[in-house]
């Protein structure tokens with residue numbers, strides 16, 4: 477192991493299971509001895525990790541059908557991260573200095589199986605862009621909603637990690653009008669001025685059905701839904717004949733204090749679904765293994781040519797990570813939320 481490495485490292489653990497939504501008091505930043513890589517392992521110095529709403533579901537324990545394990549009291553949090561290999565076992569295909577992506581964020585140094593690391597090439601101009609959540613948006617738009625030139629597209633949760641890219645991608649793929657939803661007038665203004673949205677509807681500013689009807693008077697062809705609930709029902713009300721709805725997330729249930737984070741029931745008018753011939757598909761990345769590579773290549777091209785921007789809030793230091801999760805849940809940030817170490 478290299479002499480410049482510290483003896484200890486810090487990580488964020490779940491200190492207590494919340495009754496309702498987690499706040500920063502439910503987490504602890506804990507110092508622990510720096511581990512050494514065993515057979516097939518590497519030690520990675522994390523540079524960035526993602527703060528994401530799915531953690532709420534893992535903490536809530538309603539994880540049926542999820543690809544990730546639940547988080548119990550005392551567990552270290554995890555999630556997408558990028559960093560640099562600082563020590564590797566002799567049999568590892570990775571070497572010191574290699575840049576990698578992996579799933580053991582929320583710690584300064586991660587002991588990871590080399591097989592669970594993705595080496596980073598120069599497909600993206602900045603390593604932090606590997607934490608962008610555009611792959612789900614791109615997959616939903618190209619594989620499920622089949623967005624076409626001239627479409628009117630509605631993106632719910634438009635200022636979030638997925639939504640802030642979904643609207644831009646829809647436009648790049650030919651959408652004529654892109655409308656979004658968000659939780660504050662400030663974010664609505666940024667969606668229009670920075671990300672090119674044509675109109676924005678606001679959570680907490682009256683019934684969505686009326687707001688969507690005004691924002692998209694001719695109706696919508698495509699929905700990329702990260703919220704569900706009342707917003708999904710309103711989108712169905714505004715659907716044009718043959719509209720394609722791609723359901724990517726369910727923030728209305730996931731971030732509800734009254735629910736455990738793994739369900740989002742909503743009443744929709746099945747009769748409208750039938751007469752309008754609307755298709756309703758859930759998006760799971762695992763069902764579309766070809767999307768990630770295609771997305772990364774296009775994202776890199778679009779970033780380099782300035783056709784897309786990757787909005788994210790950069791939070792400095794692991795000490796602020798628990799607060800960053802609370803702020804994400806409170807809707808205080810625009811775009812993805814990333815902790816920089």
Ligand SMILES: NC(=O)c1ccc[n+]([C@@H]2O[C@H](COP(=O)([O-])OP(=O)(O)OC[C@H]3O[C@@H](n4cnc5c(N)ncnc54)[C@H](OP(=O)(O)O)[C@@H]3O)[C@@H](O)[C@H]2O)c1
Nearest residue numbers: 612636637638658659702724725726727728731759761807
């Ligand atoms: N299917 C997949 O492959 C895939 C991949 C990635 C993510 N997802 C899912 O997609 C969804 C969006 O993920 P993300 O990372 O982009 O999250 P995100 O939008 O960045 O999550 C935070 C935002 O949620 C909104 N919010 C907070 N409370 C809410 C409530 N009660 N109702 C509605 N919105 C609320 C706030 O935005 P506003 O203030 O703007 O309302 C907040 O800024 C999540 O459900 C996530 O699990 C799915």
